[in-house]
Amino acid sequence: MQISQMLTKHITTLLFFGFGLWSLWDAYNDDDTDELEEVEAELDADVKSNEGADKSNNKADDDLKKKNRPFLTQFFSPIFLKAFSITFFGEWGDRSQLATIGLAAAENPMGVVIGGIIGQALCQTAAVFGGKSLATQISERFIALSGGILFIIFGIQSFFSTIES
Template structure:
């Protein structure tokens, strides 16, 4: 692994974990996993995260080919510094941690009532085992997990930061680090994320994430355009 790939990998991994732990899609995956078969929720959420990461990296990689690399370098620097200040402001002045958990849970409760007939717990889980693989793959639960995660991440701070990182770092390292980070976060959410989300301090995570973004911004500002 070259130095540029390793640097992009490390930055992307750290940024992804600190951006995703405890956020809305993390909480949504945790709640869905408590109501539906975990393998379907994991497949839906993780595939959405991987697709989103790859799309973001492609956009970031293509940006220097559309506008000057010097300009994309400065845009990436401003993105990191801006997101760092944003995360710090949210960490110090944001609402309590329980607010987001309650908000996501209420939204999923409303959605769950509308599709209640699609899944009936363990009995339906056993029935699905006897169905053809394609039918399981196109399960409403998997599709629900995919769409909730994909559109929840679309335009999110972490997606924009990934685009900026891919424009300034080695795209291969960014996509590998992003996918590994998303995998770790999604597996954690599905296995026991709701308990974790209710115990960790989102403010602390936001503050650490803010400092990380600012460090990336300073490093990008001081590094030459390559």
């Protein structure tokens, strides 16, 4: 079964607009507090309040908290799910994936899988560490706004683009 180019274009356009609006929503709903500082403060407060507490009580509390979380987040953290979905949908149907399909048709598929995984891991590692160092110099709100605007621009470009046969 082959997905039509028109359907792929429409899905891509919707994803660009969706990611753009998501980023803009994150930017406008960010409360200017540094999330890392917030988490560190909560951890410090927990450590101080639980000094001398029995570790078995902490484990029981952690197990209870885990049972009360939604099903998927019991196995995967929210940041894992967000990173996975952004990467998966960002890569789905792009040119590198299409080139990989062609390469797998002509070469050893296992070599293509391993090479693709290592290549993607290196690219994501560079993005994560580069983004982490960049984030110390630029506010998260600016990054979210810039990313949202770029995704909206890509969505507009995708909407007005024509499909070549």
